[in-house]
Amino acid sequence: MTVSVIPPIDTAAQVVPAASEFREPPREAWYCAKSKGRLAPGARESVTILGEQLVIGRKRSSEVFALRDRCPHRGAPLSQGEFDGVALTCPFHGWRFGVDGQCLAMPTLVHDDATDPAQVRVQGFPVREADGIIWVYLGSQPAEAPPVPELMLQSAPRCRVAVSVLVEASYDLCVLSLIDPGHVGYVHNSWWWRPTATAREKTKDFVPLPFGFRMTAHTAAANSRGYRLLGRPQTQVDFLLPGQRIERITVGKRTIVNATFATPIDAKRTLLTNVLLSDLPQLAPLALPIRWAASAFLRQDQDILELAQQGLERKPTMLLMGQADRLAQWYFRLKRDYATARRTGTAFHNTLAPERLRWRT
Ligand code: FES
Ligand SMILES: [Fe+2]
Structure with a gap:
């Protein structure tokens, strides 16, 4: 309105x-995505900012990440699948995505299928953590x-x-x-x-x-x-x-x-x-x-x-x-x-x- x-x-x-x-x-801004409780290594959750559904999580190596919470295959939320601290597995057909958004595997493919999972990506977003608060940036110019x-x-x-x-x-x-x-x-x-x-x-x-x-x-x-x-x-x-x-x-x-x-x-x-x-x-x-x-x-x-x-x-x-x-x-x-x-x-x-x-x- x-x-x-x-x-x-x-x-x-x-x-x-x-x-x-x-x-x-403004889209070109850092927004507070999580302030309560600590996201443990291997944990992830879904948040919505500016109408975008995101999955934020913490890698096993402790850094945080943010990806669009939508599998490019059929749109299922990646936050609802498994996360082992390294990769997210889509709950629908099991495609696996690294926390940088890169598709790593499509388990329904036979070994000599020419389809290349590396061509598929989920959008990632800049993320920061300070004072126990996780901040996410949805725009394109965080430096400004x-x-x-x-x-x-x-x-x-x-x-x-x-x-x-x-x-x-x-x-x-x-x-x-x-x-x-x-x-x-x-x-x-x-x-x-x-x-x-x-x-x-x-x-x-x-x-x-x-x-x-x-x-x-x-x-x-x-x-x-x-x-x-x-x-x-x-x-x-x-x-x-x-x-x-x-x-x-x-x-x-x-x-x-x-x-x-x-x-x-x-x-x-x-x-x-x-x-x-x-x-x-x-x-x-x-x-x-x-x-x-x-x-x-x-x-x-x-x-x-x-x-x-x-x-x-x-x-x-x-x-x-x-x-x-x-x-x-x-x-x-x-x-x-x-x-x-x-x-x-x-x-x-x-x-x-x-x-x-x-x-x-
Ligand atoms: S919807 Fe994600 S693997 Fe099919
Ligand atoms: Fe007030």
Whole structure:
């Protein structure tokens, strides 16, 4: 579905996405394919990204791979066949494929059949693994794309929690929720996080990043119980294309990285993934309550995003108003400029300028 964005009427810095191309999630981007649980050597599973069914797996030698999950013979999913850590066997007629996609054997052929299995391939996709997250690239120019984010802790992680929720809403709507200060006090209006009644005026400084923007380091909100428990630490938040929010909270010499990634499953569904990593020893015994809170947070977003999506189905327009929606304008502008750069084969330049924004949350 195409969503029109009605430009704000109270600012000169309008962004009016006009072309339809950048309303789609970019294909030239790394997307989070798996964050929960470890893929053991010899394991594989099926994932869908941008409507493409893929099989991701781990070789016996420990590297990960991603292939189109479709046997070229009759279309059967290779993820449903056997995998011995070296090759996948199609469950339909037993064709074997290496993890580079090359067909290795067609067991129904007699030994002097002239057919050459080497002529058959399944498409493979670039894949990366970092911080326990598997990233897949479906486009053709990974060297030009925003890189896989590095969550980087100074010392070994003491706590890692990954949760995700499948939201029946478009990619853009879900990505906007990552950079939407206005919804926090309403959607995440929980006694344990930030009650709406405590809303106050905030001033935040932003600087551009190569593929996004940064809310510069500042002392965390005083009206958030979650931050107060940590003694009001310093926090810095990056937003990066295609749809990544990475918050770094500094507590003394330790760090909590709280990252949220949007993965477009298909035109109507988006996977929101939250990964929290920390080297703070106090968090080690708190993984269970952190998982509970992170899941509750994502479900709060899921509920409102699915309701809003229904409204957008009835009338596909949204308003971007005032400074609280400036980050949403920046998102559409970055996405448009990135789509143009990829289409024209030119280098992407972020044209955002540093800016101070004020809002109430
Ligand atoms: S469908 Fe895969 S071997 Fe026939
Ligand atoms: Fe949210």
